[in-house]
Amino acid sequence: MQGGQQGGQVARRVVFYIPGFDPHPPRRYRELYRKEGAEQARLSGYDLGLAPSDKGAAFGWTVTARIEGAEVVSRFEVLVWHDLVKAAMPGGVLATYGQLARTAWVYIASGALGPLIGLRKGPLLAAMYPVAVLLGQLALALALAWLLAEALAGLMPGGAAVLLAVPVVWLVLRGFQRLDGRIFAHYLMHDFAYSAARGGAYDPALETRLAAFGARIRAALDEGADEVLVVGHSSGAHLGATVLADLIRAGLPEGPVLSFLTLGQAVPMVSFLPRAGRLRADLALMAGQGRVPWVDVSAPGDGCTFALCDPVAVTGVAPPGARWPLVLSAAFSQTLSAGKQAQLRRRYFRLHFQYLCAFDALPDAPDAYDYFRVTAGPRTLWARFGARAPSPGRIARPASPWRDLAP
Structure with a gap:
């Protein structure tokens, strides 16, 4: 795998963030990263600074960080679909x-x-x-x-x-x-x-947007970065799987490490539906390919995610010898202090965004889940998590009543 072949070291990274079903414009994610990143840097003792992106046509920002003794520059871009979300929300x-x-x-x-x-x-x-x-x-x-x-x-x-x-x-x-x-x-x-609405099939307007997302990610592979990291949160998790599957089918160039991180996924809500054959085919391809390491992070404390459910295995489409995803727990009960847990109790929507926020009780371990080390630190996704075993609470029992794959 390329992450291992290149030693897993990163000095330059491009991060593509795919939001979930959210009608708010993407600047909310920049401000969330600014606020929570500063707090995690304070708690963990590293340096993190944001500046405007140098890509004027896309919404994003640039992060300059000094983490684990290394300086890293990461360019962020939000793959925008909030306009489609707003159009799908009748008044x-x-x-x-x-x-x-x-x-x-x-x-x-x-x-x-x-x-x-x-x-x-x-x-x-x-x-x-x-x-x-x-x-x-x-x-x-x-x-x-x-x-x-x-x-x-x-x-x-x-x-x-x-x-x-x-x-x-x-x-x-x-x-x-x-x-x-x-x-x-x-x-x-x-x-x-x-x-x-379409029994799990993608809306044509969303299909067009996913193709545009794929074109932006493909272009980033030629920027000379050490890692191109795709992050899908909530509904953005299954959208990311589809975008990357299409890129793999089209053929990816040799070059930078391309990594995939999913957070708080609810894939079964879509993949268990009768007309989701397109998504099921994408999940099956992503589980068996050897080019893009895929790490899936969730937490039982998040009531809006299928916590620790392997999204491919439970859908019943994991191919023989499936490699991905590596299912890990963010373990809110261990990575958030008792005071923070009390503050967030019953704030279910906020807990669903905790993966993008600061943790105030992180263990002192290089492979602990820290969104800011993952997206702005000096190691690729797989170099950081590849030695970890899947969560012992991982659920992999096939359960979907629909398992056909779109051609």
Whole structure:
């Protein structure tokens, strides 16, 4: 493998970050890296500085770091698809409830729901959260409308009372929608509905964007960097697998190490669906190839990920002699202090982003998971983690009811 052949040392790196289903513009990831990187540098005793990227056409930044006694320059680029996310998030209350009904039907009718529940309860509880909250909001709105109709029934004919009470349902639901920046029920419903809308098949607009992502990554291989690192977080994990699989099919040049890191993945939510043959083929290829080392990091403390589930193996498409991914745990219970864990308790959405943040109780070990050492330090991904054994909690039992591969 090239990482081993070249000694795994990095002085220059290009990092491509693929966000999950997020309607916010990519600058949020630069500011998150700035804030959390400074905190991790303070805690761990290394130097980390950000500057504007020298690639004006793309959104990103440059990191100059001194870590483990070496100076490294890393150029970051965010592969943008937030505009597609925003377009897939209907603004109307009725549209969200329509998505709820359609999405529930897709997972139930396809037979995917039972096997998903059997893998991990956490992600399915996360999936049930928007369903329960939206149905609860609807029940409350109907109850208030009924109470109003009852109160007006003695003052006017019953039909008129009902007509006056009906708008209360919409007003209450609209009020809850305005509070969704705190509740996240509508947002999470849009997320699950996006994957389910085509039964796991990619939207044509997203396919076009993935091809553009691949072209940018391919171009970076000619920049003279020591490592090109692709990082996929949440839904960005399976998008990254597809982009890299397409690049491998097209043929990759000899040259810099090309590495793949997935964080907080929820791949089975897509790969278990009937029309996800394209993704299943990409996962199978990525598991068996020998060019791109793939490390998958998750944590049981993150309720929005299929923690420690090998995304290829559980989908049932791992080829004979599959090499990837190396499944590791970020072990929040060991890498975050008791105080930090208490601060983050029940902040499920924030915990899902912890992989991109500072850890205040990291062990003093070179192969401990530290996002900033991985993306700005002097060792390739595989040089850093290649000696580690897979997490003992790794789940590799094939569970998907659909295992066909797209041609």
